[in-house]
Amino acid sequence: MANIDRIKGNKIRRFSIFRIIEHWAVMLTFGVLVVTGLSQKFYSLDVSQWLIFKMGGIDYARLVHRFTGIVFLLITSIHIIIGIIGVAFKKWHPSMIISKKDFTDAIHNIKYYLGIESRPAICDRYNYKQKFEYWGILIGGLLMIVTGIILWFPTFITRFLPGEIIPAAKVMHTNQALVIFLIIAVWHIYNSIFSPDVSPLDTSIFTGYISKERMLTEHPIELARLEGKPLEEIITEHQDIHYENLETS
Amino acid sequence: MMTITAGGKIIFILMAFLVTFACFASDAFSGEVQECLRCHAKHGIIKKFENNESIEAYVDAKKFMVSVHNSLACSDCHTDFSTEKHPSRRYRSKKQYIIKSSLVCRRCHLNLKATPIHAKVLSEEEEGKPHPCTNCHGSHSIVHVGKRTFKTEEQHCLKCHAYELSMEFNNGETLSLKIDASLLKASVHRKLSCSDCHFGFSSTRHPQRNFKSLRDFSIANSETCRRCHFDKYTKTMESIHYIKLSQGNLKAPVCTDCHGSHLTLDFGKERTLIAHRCQRCHPRIFDIYAKSVHGKALFDMHNRDVPVCVDCHKAHDIADALALDYREKIPEICSNCHANEAIVSKYGLSTNVVKTYLSDFHGVTLIFYKKQREEFNKPARQIAVCTDCHGSHNIISTRNTDPAVVKANLLKRCQQCHKDATKNFPAAWLSHYEPTLKKAPLVFIVNSIYQIFIPGLLIGLILQIILHIWRYAVNR
Known part of the structure; x- marks a missing residue:
């Protein structure tokens, strides 16, 4: 889709307003989920306990975590639905599809x-780094949503599934959280902040221009x-x- | 009355003179006494009573010789008898005989009510409780009370308190003040003197005190323990028993209710004794405990590892077991033994139980609730602790129980909090097992994959970053 409109002088429009808002939304929910979630995972650390007590106690930390999880579920659902609609009906270029070239x-x-x-x-x-990040977060996020719901409603889930699902979901939720956190904290933060290519900050997702x-x-x-x-x-x-x-x- | 008393005194002094005179004059008894002692100084004369009780009509001549009555003739007391007369009399029982024989004392000792101790005894007699003189004073070996010396204070007190004394309280209750000397000897306090505990009493002082009731008396007396056992006493002030007592529940136990008074035992040696002490007030809980895995081992096998009441509830600073802060301590209490390899490993029990609990949802929540309550005074909800699944006093072993029964029981326990739990739900808890390929394969596999995947991912990403920076540096 050759599109001359996107070129504005020396700048090129890379992200639409929707994608900018989407990134902000994911960034903020992710931040809240990480703070409320990892402090539960590493509950014995002083900093975790300090954070949880600042939130008003473990019950509030869990409440915030779960309802932010719902926001994350909504953002992810909207993203997937729009992606499918865009590719299927609006003939968007499926630019995130992984190919042999990657x-x-x-x-x-x-x-x-x-x-x-x-x-x-x-x-x-x-590029392949960005695709890896995208799919890592998307698949990981979906796993987090599924296991998160299982952990939120254990009695309901065990009506249909064996009980072992619950501890398995817990193990997966806690480990996958670490995986996503590492991808973001190490890979994404490097590539968009510290990498010499973009340093001090890749602003394209905030301004929409590159x-x-x-x-x-x-x-x-x-x-x-x-x-x-x-x-x-x-x-x-x-x-x-x-x-x-x-x-x- | 006064004239009689004065007359009595004169007679007594005269008699004392006579006695002294008689003693110095001759070592021998009067003719009558010698006559009687011819038979009665020998063993083997048995007087039988109608109820088949018997008494030996033996008189120790030596003791009689030093008794205050050594100048009297036998017939002065045994009035029906003389050298000529020896009537055969019938008595229903030994008791009846003693009461009847003792009445003769009062022929000479008329003004008994002048001394408080006798006044008390006699007032009881008026109520129909006989106090034969011989019970306290003996018969043929009577010595002068005033001249008796006592080696110890204990002997001094026991001169009266070895006998059936009692005190009456304002509400009509009575308490026997008879002290069994053998109990004192078995007590851990055997080396103490009476006044060490009975503060204010001594060989010269015997204050009269009034108490509303027997219970008031016991409670007031337990204060005396504080003088030596100050640490324990202070601990009890934090206990549920003390709180109940201060709220006006006089049934709440004080020191002596558990430890006894004159027979204070060392509990450490006999653990069953502890359980039995608590049983007095908590019989229902005792019965349940006795049937539990701990109770059975204690009573049937004399196992010294199993906990008795005080191991969980403590002895002096007994907390309210229904209070939240006690509940929060339960995993800690159980872990005193169940996380101790030296204690539980010989029964094939795992020490992982506490660790697995604390690292799971309930345990983590409990840790936070506890801290939140302690640091911010934030009220917490109840969260499942050991006893919610295992029971407390009624803990039983699952070893010889059908797994299906255990499972069904476990579901009921889960349902106490997770109301809509169904039969699969209990399996969500790995029963204190660390996940293995055998116990929880799904959990184990998922965990193992991540154990490899996370370090692999991290190393890959960091390596890429390093290579990228290196290339950049080289290009410059």
Whole structure:
């Protein structure tokens, strides 16, 4: 979907208002869930107990956790429904679908990091790192929702399922929470804040815009599609900028 | 009355002179006494009563010789008898004989009511309770009371309190003041003197005190324990028993109700004794406990590992077992034994029980509720502790019980809080087992996957980040 409208001078519109709001919503609910949830997981730590007492006690911490969980469930449901509708009826480009290229890109990049390849992988709207994050959080989030509901209504669930489901759900909920927390705390925070590519902060999800320069380096395939130019032209353009940078520095 | 008393005194002094004179004059008894002692100084003369009781008509000549009455002739007391007369008399019982024989004392000792002790005894006699003189004073070996010396204070007190004395309270209750000397000897306080506890009393002082009731007397007397056992006494002031007492429930026990008074025993040696002490007031709970796994082991096998009442409830600072703060301490109380390898491992019991409880939902919640209550005075809900599933006094072993029965019982326990629990629900609790492939395969597998996955993921991500930074640094 070549779309000249999205290019505004040196900036390119990357995220719609809806996605910006969605990110804020997920960010805030995630924050609350992490604080109320991990403090329960690591309940013996002083900081956890301090947090829980600040929230007014364990009952309130659990209450807040559960109802924020419902908000998270709603956000996730809306996201999935809109995604399905968009792809099915509005002919959106399913840009998050994992393809074989993502695996070859990952290998290519590791080779590049090790100095075997001369340049990084050429990626589309979302690179393999972003896809990994997205699916990690989405699948993990769904697991959290399912296991969370099981833990919230154990007597109801055990009417249909064996009792062992409950401790299994607890083990999964608590471990999956750690997985998601690690993906966000390590991977997402690095890639969007500390990575030299974006440092001090990747603002695109807040402003909705990304610089053309970053599009050239990070998402050349999408840029080519947007500008309706062949990919090779974009790459040479990128290399020119690259050399210019090298000369000036 | 006064003239009689004065006359009595003169007679007494005269008699004393005579007695002394007689003693110095001759070592021998009068002719009559010698005549009687010819037979009665020998063993073997038995007087039989109608109810088949008997008494030996033996007189210890040596004791009689030093008695205050050694100047009297036999017939002075045994009035029907003389050297010529020896009538055969019939008595229903030994008791009747003693009462009748004792009446002769009062022929000479007329003004008995002048002394308080005798006044009291006689007033009881008027109510129909006979007090034969010989019970206290003896018969042929009577010595002068005033001249008796006592080696110990105990002997001094027992000179009266070894006999059937009693005191009456304002409400008409009476208390026997007879002290069994053998009990005193068996008591842990055997080395104490009477006045160590009976403060204010001594060989010269014997204050008269009034109490409303027997119970008032016991409660007031238990104060005396405080003088030595101050630590224990202070502890009891925190106990439910003391609270009940101070609220006016006089049935609440004081020191002596559990420890006894003149027979104070060392409880440590006989643990069943402790349970039996509590049984006096808590018989229903005792019966339940006696049938429990702990009670059976205590009574049937004399097991010293199992808890008796005080191990969970404490002895002196007994808390209100229905109060929330006691409830919150239950896992701690049970863990005193059940987390102690040295105690429970010999019965094949796991010490994991407390750990698995505390790390699960109920345990974590309990930890928080406890802290919240202690630190912020925040009222907490009740949460399941050990006793809610296992019972308290009625704990039984599940070893020889059909698992299906155990399961059904467990469901009932769950339903006390989880009203809509169904038959699958109890299995949600892993019964204190750490998940294994055998016990809880699903939980074990899920956990194992994450145990590998999380470190793998973390290492992968960090490695990528390091490589990325390294490449960036190289490019610059």
